Amino acid sequence: MRRLLLASGLLCAPLLGLTAPVAADQSGIVVTDAWSRAAVVGRTGIVYLTVTDTGVPDRLTGASSPVAAKVTLHETIDDHGVMKMRSVAALPVQPGAPLKLAPNGYHIMLEGLKQSLQPGQTFPVTLTFAHAGAVTATATVQKAGGGTAMDQGPMGGKDMQGGSQHATGMSGMNMGGAAQH
Numbered sequence: 001m002r003r004l005l006l007a008s009g010l011l012c013a014p015l016l017g018l019t020a021p022v023a024a025d026q027s028g029i030v031v032t033d034a035w036s037r038a039a040v041v042g043r044t045g046i047v048y049l050t051v052t053d054t055g056v057p058d059r060l061t062g063a064s065s066p067v068a069a070k071v072t073l074h075e076t077i078d079d080h081g082v083m084k085m086r087s088v089a090a091l092p093v094q095p096g097a098p099l100k101l102a103p104n105g106y107h108i109m110l111e112g113l114k115q116s117l118q119p120g121q122t123f124p125v126t127l128t129f130a131h132a133g134a135v136t137a138t139a140t141v142q143k144a145g146g147g148t149a150m151d152q153g154p155m156g157g158k159d160m161q162g163g164s165q166h167a168t169g170m171s172g173m174n175m176g177g178a179a180q181h
């Protein structure tokens with residue numbers, strides 16, 4: 001996707017005599033700062049990002065990613081002191097008012113991870129807009145503990161013990177492929 005965008009930008013540049021923003025889609029939708037958290041295969045992951053609209057008013061209506069079975073738009077709400085999540089059907093984006101998906105607010109929920117998400121790893125997330133269509137961003141997995149404790153609560157963000165670096169003396173236990181190293 002990015003390669004296609006770059007290619008079209010290169011083709012257009014000589015004609016326009018201008019350099020288009022690198023990540024800009026023809027629609028005017030630009031997705032930046034896409035990041036995620038470390039998570040274990042089979043569990044739930046999360047993506048935050050910023051959508052900037054330099055074109056016409058639009059709506060973010062959905063998302064998908066090859067790393068998850070199901071991807072939904074979510075909102076974290078404070079229900080009388082209890083943080084809860086609920087799905088949202090669509091989020092409006094307007095020129096001049098970037099839509100920020102950030103901890104304790106809107107986010108993209110990755111349900112049923114098909115792979116573990118490790119710090120430093122990147123993966124694609126495709127956003128669907130009512131007007132602009134599909135726009136793909138690349139999310140980078142940040143180090144664990146990068147967000148607020150409050151945000152990690154409903155996410156089950158404790159699944160960080162996947163790698164068994166400590167080869168303890170638990171002989172006789174079938175740890176199923178635990179690295180000895």
Ligand SMILES: [Cu+2]
Pocket residue numbers: 074075085086107108109
């Ligand atoms: Cu959620």
